[in-house]
Amino acid sequence: MAERVQRLIDRMRDDLSQVTPSDIRSFDQEVSKIPGIIKLTLGEPDFNTPEHVKNAAIESIKENHTHYAPSNGTPGLRSAVANFLDKKYQLNYTADNVIVTVGATEAIWTAVSSVVNRGDKVIIPTPIWPMYIPITKVNGAEPVFLDTSDNHFVLTPEKLEQAIKENGDSVKAVVLNFPSNPTGMTYRREDVAAIAAVLKKYDIFVIADEIYSELTYGDKHVSIAEYLPDQTLLINGVSKSHAMTGWRIGVLCAPAPIVNQLAKIHQYSVTTATRVAQDAAQEAFENGFEDGPEMKKEYQQRAQFVYEKMTEMGFSAHQPEGAFYLFAKIPASWNVDDKSFCHDLAYTNKVALVAGSSFGPGGEGYVRISYAASMDNLKEAMKRIKENVATRG
Ligand SMILES: Cc1ncc(COP(=O)(O)O)c(C=O)c1O
Incomplete structure (x- = not known):
C-alpha cells in the first residue's frame, strides 16, 4: 500500500517538486506552540470586519442568497468594484472589466496561469510576498528576480528594461506589488510613470497587486492601470x-476581451466566490469608502512607534510608506543571519518575526515585522526584542 502511494507520488506532475509549503506559514505554525509568544508574522489586520459589512452578510443569508452566483461575480458587486476603483484611483473600469475571485490569492493564480506557457519567464522584483514564486514555478514558468534592495525597494526603469532585453520574447509578465509586502515601501507617481513608459513598449502583461492601495501613509496611491x-x-x-481576510473576496480587473479569457481559468478553478461573502464585499465597496482610511490612522501610529523603537535598537529601516510591515535590517556587526536571529528571538524572547530571506533575493539580513497587531502587543514585543539585542555586540 505504502509503496503504491509512493509510486503515485512519483507520477504526480513534475512541477510540484519545484515548490515547498510556505516558509512563513510553517514558521508561524512552529512558533505558535511556544507559550506566551507574540506573533508579528502574518499579514492579517487585527481589526474586525466593520459592522455595516457584517450586517449586509446577515441580510444576505436571511434573503436566502445561498445559491451559486454568476461565475465572474454578482453584477452588483462587479459594478461596485468598478465604481470604487474609479472614484479612488481614476480607473475607467465597468462591471465587464471585473472578475470576483476567491481572495487576491486566486486572482494571482488566475492571472499567472492564464498567461504563461511552459518555459516562459515572469519578472519578479524582490523582496516580494513569496506566493508569486511557487505560482510561477508550478505553472512551468521561470521567475526572473530583480533585487530592488539597492533602490529603497523600488524597481528602476533601467533594471526592468535590461531584464526585458536580456530575456527577450520569453518574458510574458512582470509582477508589481505596491504598497509592498514585505518592505512597506510604495511607488510614487513618478516611479509608476517611469516603469509604465518602459512597459508600454512591449507586449508584456503587468500583474499589478495593489491589495494594499488603501494603506498609503504619504501621497495617495497611484495605480499602474491608470497608465497601462x-x-x-x-x-x-x-x-x-476592510479587514476581511476570512471572507475570501478579491478582484481581478482587465480589458473586457482579456477578462473573457481569464474567466476560463477562474471558472474551472472555483466556479464562483461565496455568494454571501460577495454581498458583504458589495457593501464594503459601496458604503465603506472610509473603512480603510479609518484603520490606516491606527496603522500609521503603530508604524511610527515600531520604526522608532527598531531604529533606536540599531536596526536600519526606511520610514514606512504603506501596507502594515516594517522591513528592518539587522546590523552586520551582530554577525547573525536573519533566520537564526528570528529563531533565537522566538525561542529565547518569545517574539516571532519573519526572516527577510523568505521574500527572495535582497531580503537576506532583514526581518519583517507585521504591525497589524495591538499597541499593547507591539509595546511588549519591542521590549522583548530589546532584551535580545542587549545580548549582541
Ligand atoms: C501582496 C499580497 N497579495 C495578496 C495577498 C493575499 O490576499 P487575500 O487574502 O485576499 O488572498 C496578500 C496577503 O498577505 C499580500 O500580502
Whole structure:
C-alpha cells in the first residue's frame, strides 16, 4: 500500500517538486506552540470586519442568497468594484472589466496561469510576498528576480528594461506589488510613470497587486492601470482594506476581451466566490469608502512607534510608506543571519518575526515585522526584542 502511494507520488506532475509549503506559514505554525509568544508574522489586520459589512452578510443569508452566483461575480458587486476603483484611483473600469475571485490569492493564480506557457519567464522584483514564486514555478514558468534592495525597494526603469532585453520574447509578465509586502515601501507617481513608459513598449502583461492601495501613509496611491489600462491585470480586494481576510473576496480587473479569457481559468478553478461573502464585499465597496482610511490612522501610529523603537535598537529601516510591515535590517556587526536571529528571538524572547530571506533575493539580513497587531502587543514585543539585542555586540 505504502509503496503504491509512493509510486503515485512519483507520477504526480513534475512541477510540484519545484515548490515547498510556505516558509512563513510553517514558521508561524512552529512558533505558535511556544507559550506566551507574540506573533508579528502574518499579514492579517487585527481589526474586525466593520459592522455595516457584517450586517449586509446577515441580510444576505436571511434573503436566502445561498445559491451559486454568476461565475465572474454578482453584477452588483462587479459594478461596485468598478465604481470604487474609479472614484479612488481614476480607473475607467465597468462591471465587464471585473472578475470576483476567491481572495487576491486566486486572482494571482488566475492571472499567472492564464498567461504563461511552459518555459516562459515572469519578472519578479524582490523582496516580494513569496506566493508569486511557487505560482510561477508550478505553472512551468521561470521567475526572473530583480533585487530592488539597492533602490529603497523600488524597481528602476533601467533594471526592468535590461531584464526585458536580456530575456527577450520569453518574458510574458512582470509582477508589481505596491504598497509592498514585505518592505512597506510604495511607488510614487513618478516611479509608476517611469516603469509604465518602459512597459508600454512591449507586449508584456503587468500583474499589478495593489491589495494594499488603501494603506498609503504619504501621497495617495497611484495605480499602474491608470497608465497601462490595456496590459494591466489589476489585483485588489477587501482583505486588507476592510479587514476581511476570512471572507475570501478579491478582484481581478482587465480589458473586457482579456477578462473573457481569464474567466476560463477562474471558472474551472472555483466556479464562483461565496455568494454571501460577495454581498458583504458589495457593501464594503459601496458604503465603506472610509473603512480603510479609518484603520490606516491606527496603522500609521503603530508604524511610527515600531520604526522608532527598531531604529533606536540599531536596526536600519526606511520610514514606512504603506501596507502594515516594517522591513528592518539587522546590523552586520551582530554577525547573525536573519533566520537564526528570528529563531533565537522566538525561542529565547518569545517574539516571532519573519526572516527577510523568505521574500527572495535582497531580503537576506532583514526581518519583517507585521504591525497589524495591538499597541499593547507591539509595546511588549519591542521590549522583548530589546532584551535580545542587549545580548549582541
Ligand atoms: C501582496 C499580497 N497579495 C495578496 C495577498 C493575499 O490576499 P487575500 O487574502 O485576499 O488572498 C496578500 C496577503 O498577505 C499580500 O500580502
